[in-house]
Amino acid sequence: MDRRHFLSFTLGSLALAAIPADVKAKDFRKLKPSVWTAHTVDDAIKNLYGSTKLIEKGVKLKTPDVAANGGAIPVDFSTKIAAKTVSVFQDANPESAVIVYDVNPYDMTDYSIKIKMGKPGTITVVVEGKDGKLYAAKKSLDVAKGGCEG
Amino acid sequence: MKVKAKLKNGVIKVKSMAKHGMVTYNQAKKKTGNSEDANFITHITGSINGKTVIDMSTSQFLSKNPIFKFKLKGDEFKKGDKLKMSWVDRKGKTGKGSGKIK
Numbered sequence: 515m516d517r518r519h520f521l522s523f524t525l526g527s528l529a530l531a532a533i534p535a536d537v538k539a540k541d542f543r544k545l546k547p548s549v550w551t552a553h554t555v556d557d558a559i560k561n562l563y564g565s566t567k568l569i570e571k572g573v574k575l576k577t578p579d580v581a582a583n584g585g586a587i588p589v590d591f592s593t594k595i596a597a598k599t600v601s602v603f604q605d606a607n608p609e610s611a612v613i614v615y616d617v618n619p620y621d622m623t624d625y626s627i628k629i630k631m632g633k634p635g636t637i638t639v640v641v642e643g644k645d646g647k648l649y650a651a652k653k654s655l656d657v658a659k660g661g662c663e664g
Numbered sequence: 665m666k667v668k669a670k671l672k673n674g675v676i677k678v679k680s681m682a683k684h685g686m687v688t689y690n691q692a693k694k695k696t697g698n699s700e701d702a703n704f705i706t707h708i709t710g711s712i713n714g715k716t717v718i719d720m721s722t723s724q725f726l727s728k729n730p731i732f733k734f735k736l737k738g739d740e741f742k743k744g745d746k747l748k749m750s751w752v753d754r755k756g757k758t759g760k761g762s763g764k765i766k
Contacts, residue, residue, distance in 0.1 A: 539709045542721035550723055586727035607725050608690065616719040619737070620712075622675065626733035630688070630725045 540616040542599075550611050555603040555638050558610040562601060563648055568640065573651035575639050584631045584657040591639045592624035595649055599642040600625070606635030606657065631657050665761030667710075669747045676736040676765060678718070681729060682708070682751050683759070688724040703754045705730065710749040712741050712765070718749075741765060 542562070543550055552558035556566050576590040589602065600623055602612040612629050615621070623641070634656045641649040666681045684705050692701035702724060710718040717736050743765050750760035 539707070539716055539719045540721070541707045543706050604725065607688075609723065609725075611723050612725045613723065614721040616721075618716055618719065620715065620717040620740075622735040622737055624735040626731075628727035628731055630686075630727055632690075 542614040542616070549614070550609060552610055553608065555605050555610045555636075558603050559601075559638075559640060559648075562599075562611075562614065563640070563642060565648060568638075568648050568650035570650050570652070572649045573639055573641050575637065575651035575653050577637060577653050577655050580656040580658060581631065582658050584633075584659055586628040587631055587655070587657070588626065588628055589637060590626045591651065592622075593641045593649065595623075595641050596644045597623050597641045598644055601640045601642075602627070602629070603638045603640070604629065604631055604635050605638075606631040606633045631655075633657055665749050665751065665759050667747050667749050667761050667763030669763050669765045671738045671741065671743055671765050674738045676738040676741065676747075678710075678732075678734050678736065678747065680710075680732045680749055680761075680763075682732075682761075683729055684751070684753065686724060686726055686728050686730060705751045705753050708732070708749065708751040710747055712736075712745050712747050715740075717747070738765075 546562055548561040549558050552561050559566050572595045573593045581587040597617045600615040603610045617623055636652055636654045638652050668679045670677050686704040687702050689699040689702040693699040704724040705722050708720045718734055745765045746762050748762040752758045
C-alpha cells in the first residue's frame, strides 16, 4: 500500500468510525524490549511506563493463596478504569514481565490467564489509565511445587 | 489454536487455548545446555470482522499450552461472526485458529 492510499484509507476509516479504533496491533516485545529482560518488577514497570508510582486501587486481582502446581497458576484480573494497557509481573522468576495487553475499544479489561512461578512470590497487575496514571493490585502467594524446573 | 466465544447480554466471553511448550530460558538450558533454545509465544492477536479485539504481548512465564480468557463488548457483533486468533513465537513460527460466536 503506498502512502497516498494509506492516508485516504486512514482518513476514510476515521470518518466512518465514531470512536477511531486503533486497528494496528502493538507488539510490546518489539516496542519495549527492555521490559522483558528486566530482573525486578520495579525495573520492568519503569521500562514499560517510565514511572513506578503506583496507585493501589481500582484493580481486581484473584489468585489462589497456595498454588499446588507452580506450572499453571490461575490469575484472574479486571478493572473498570478506562485503560490504555494492562500488564502482569511477578518476582519469583529470573525475569519479571508476564504479559502486556494493548487495550482496544472492544476489550472489557476482564482477563484470566495461567502463569508459571518457580517459587513463592508476589504478582503485580498494573493498569495504565487513559488519565496517564498507573493503578495496581498486588497479591502474594505460596507455591508448593515450582513451575520452572520441571 | 482453539477459540470458543459466547455472546450473552452484549458481552462476548472468550476462552482460547494455544498449543505450545512455552519453554523458558532455564528449561532450555537444563534440557539442551543452551538457553537460546528457549521458545515461547511472544504475541497474540484476535479480530472479529477485521477489527482487532484483543492484543497480547507475552513472555515465557505463561503456562505450557496457555489458556486465555477475556471479555469483549459485543454490541457491534452478532452470533455467527468469527473470532480469528493467531500467535507468533520466539522462533517466528505462527499458529492460528478461529471460532464462531455462539
